Amino acid sequence: MVEAQESRNQTVRKRKWIVGITGASGSVYGIRLVEELLVGGFEVHLVITEAGWRVLKEELGWETTRRQAALEACFGANLTGGRLVFHPNADIGASIASGSFRVEGMMIMPCSMGTLASIAHGISDDLMTRAADVMLKEGRTLLLVPRETPLHAIHLENMLTLAKLGVRIVPAMPAFYYKPQTMEQMIDFLVGKVLDQAHIDHDLYRRWGDEYNGL
Numbered sequence: 001m002v003e004a005q006e007s008r009n010q011t012v013r014k015r016k017w018i019v020g021i022t023g024a025s026g027s028v029y030g031i032r033l034v035e036e037l038l039v040g041g042f043e044v045h046l047v048i049t050e051a052g053w054r055v056l057k058e059e060l061g062w063e064t065t066r067r068q069a070a071l072e073a074c075f076g077a078n079l080t081g082g083r084l085v086f087h088p089n090a091d092i093g094a095s096i097a098s099g100s101f102r103v104e105g106m107m108i109m110p111c112s113m114g115t116l117a118s119i120a121h122g123i124s125d126d127l128m129t130r131a132a133d134v135m136l137k138e139g140r141t142l143l144l145v146p147r148e149t150p151l152h153a154i155h156l157e158n159m160l161t162l163a164k165l166g167v168r169i170v171p172a173m174p175a176f177y178y179k180p181q182t183m184e185q186m187i188d189f190l191v192g193k194v195l196d197q198a199h200i201d202h203d204l205y206r207r208w209g210d211e212y213n214g215l
Helices: 002-013 027-039 050-060 067-075 113-120 127-138 153-164 183-197
Strands: 016-021 043-048 084-088 105-111 141-146
Touching: 016 027, 016 127, 027 043, 027 050, 027 067, 027 105, 027 183, 043 050, 043 127, 067 084, 105 113, 105 127, 105 183, 113 127, 113 141, 113 153, 127 141, 141 153, 141 183
Parallel strands: 016 043, 016 105, 043 084, 105 141
Antiparallel strands: none
16 A cells, blocks of 8 residues: 555646747757756656757758657657657547546747647647647646747637636847847846746746846
8 A cells, every 4th residue: 555655746746838839930949958857857758740850850950751760860769768758640549538538738939830839729629639629628827939920810819718818938049138149048048038937947048136236
């Protein structure tokens, strides 16, 4: 009985996050987010849309004809060891499609306007949008990082609809007060802002404080 209770407690303490990568530009944000969550000791469930795979190839040079090999090349032992679980977007019966599968929440980074619109209107015809819909119905954290410019009224209305439901909208907008010197620093800043919204500690960027006095 005691051993069974200890086993159950271990399962409850195992914190999981879902990360989605869509076809919006900026797939490097999502990859960097996964890396940081793994460093933080979380179990990550990854979903990538077909357009997301296309952008990974175009922007990061991934060999996407052998997707499992591409993921292993990027994440190594985390994938083979089970700390990173990849779910094909067509697998509508995956664990993360059910509200009974307990996770902390879901982050879609970057989030295309098409995916955002589907979520805003309750259209869940693939695993990405179904998992997001589960977050809404279960009252769990859902963070979206839209990457589009300019924005028209429908984009803005869809974001407002989701914001009213408690979804955190974190646009891919860099900041310059901390004087970034590299592209990596700018990427880490945005990943850090997302982690802030998820209440996950990190040291990815310098925060506004005494070191900025006198600027």
